[in-house]
Amino acid sequence: MTIESTQSVDDVMRRWPATIRVFLNHGMRCVGCPIACFHTVDDACREHKVDHAVFRADLRAAAAVERGEDRGCA
Numbered sequence: 288m289t290i291e292s293t294q295s296v297d298d299v300m301r302r303w304p305a306t307i308r309v310f311l312n313h314g315m316r317c318v319g320c321p322i323a324c325f326h327t328v329d330d331a332c333r334e335h336k337v338d339h340a341v342f343r344a345d346l347r348a349a350a351a352v353e354r355g356e357d358r359g360c361a
Contacts, residue, residue, distance in 0.1 A: 292329040
């Protein structure tokens with residue numbers, strides 16, 4: 288399953304805990320926020336003025352590493 292922009296922030300962080308670091312690296316303090324279960328990824332990007340495409344790419348990369356899909360050079 289891939290991360291979609293319509294998924295809630297809470298759902299993304301629960302399914303792929305490695306994405307928590309991505310939120311923090313982008314200055315988004317969504318961890319533990321009571322709104323996280325209501326905000327989608329796009330909502331959070333808009334609220335925090337974060338580039339949607341870059342943020343989603345970073346989320347997907349973190350989730351891929353967590354799932355063992357990272358195929359980087361050895």
